[in-house]
Amino acid sequence: MTDIHTHTLYGLDDGSESFEMSLKMLSMASKGGTKNIILTPHCNIPGGYLNYMNSTIAGRFEKLKDAAKEFVPDINLYLGMEVYASNDIPELIRRGMAITLNRSRYLLVEFNFEESPLYVFKVLQNIQKAGIVPVLAHPERYAFVQQEPYIVHDLIRAGIIIQINRGSILGKFGSQPKAAADYLLKHSMVHIVASDGHRSYSRAPILYDAYAEVEKHYGKEYADMLFKKNPQNILLDKDPAFLKVKLRHGKEF
Template sequence: MIVHIMIMVARIKVEKREGEEAMIDIHSHILPKVDDGSKDLEESIEMAKIYLENGINKVIATPHYIEGWDNTFKEKNLEILEILKKALYQRGLDLDIYLGNEIYTTMDILEHLEEGKASSLNNTRYVLIELPMFDIPLFIEDLIYELLLKGYVPIIAHPERNAKIIENPNLLYTFIKKGALAQLNLPSLEGKYGDRIKSTGETLIKHNMIHFIGTDAHSKDKRSPRVKKSLNLLKLMVDKETYNRITYLNGIKLLEDEEIIVDSPIEYKKEKNFFYLLKTKMNIF
């Protein structure tokens, strides 16, 4: 029986290409029955299989934490995580899962962390925070400062989906200069959230404003961890060193609670089309 399990595990381990490390997903809703992600344990197991098929063997479960909602707190999430890990082991699925939260932005994030309600990523200094979809709170720079002051490093989840950043990518540039990091959703690169989000994601990547990637997977179907196509698109946008850094190396440093040194972001300058330049030259604005 032991031999059978060992063979099974070996067969379902992720296969890595030569010179390439397996991606680390820092944003996933694989934890069953705690938010709008996986609906039950069996769906989480199916998601784990998809992760391995797509070359991913380390995942941080980041259920939503939203102030005022009926959240499942850190202690309960740890219990659910252990149940999931045991089920994966029994099925020979060699997927490492760690605990975190995707914390909706309020000025009380520090309080929720210190009270043990919300989780940083793998109990490290790194905290995944979610901006409102259509706005940016006026206090966001103060929040970044307060988190850094207390030893936490905020990672802004899927900034390419924020309406204000879509209009002005330099908002994220400012937050990064203040000390924040950022995580892109891989499905954005396939246009799964729309063309403007896809274009914004590409812009942020090209301007050194993305430090991690994630699936933001919620299920085994519509919002699944099937990201091979997205990863191939990413490879066309960046050099090999950058690809390995944002898919793997920064993730490893995060899991081990090491300091992550990033390249300076590049300020975005909107490209002027031919007709704009012609009007400018003719002074007809």
């Protein structure tokens, strides 16, 4: 499996607290069957974490990658960021302050949970105009999606990649995100499931339990698409055509 959304790089945000915890998290992910993992620290949360690309981030990534080669050899590490929605995202990318997922065309973007759908569409379109493909992080956690989950269909038609969280599928964020995640899964409105793993002791960076849940309810082909094929395509910067959501009725959109 490939996990495109984790807070496994230490000391930057509300994710891993230390180098040792990062190694432990990588070990947990590897034991759970994750072969590739993208480290996506929060980049620009207003009044919160500011992690614009710099030598500290690059240095910690290289240090962790070297250690993982020795202690967790079955997992491959890649770098990305989780970028908070703002109108200056194209500028942040152009200046190298924010980076895409493994330097591909795909950018992981998050919003305030109470954001309006109009603003979400506007910000995502602005990113697309700059030639970047937005990957929308955990829409099932946003109020407007919980109220009107079918709106995600419009996002997909507009070319947005939809990533939901392992924890939502397992009911770890409560009933509303779980109901929204179930709706999106049932109606084939999900491209990718990621862990959004934060720490070794909470919101673990693992996928196998959510994979089992999706496989049980929707079958192996669908689970493989969401946990393996589509995230792998992101990692390899493959054409979005490979990311088509396959409707259960045999149609695609």
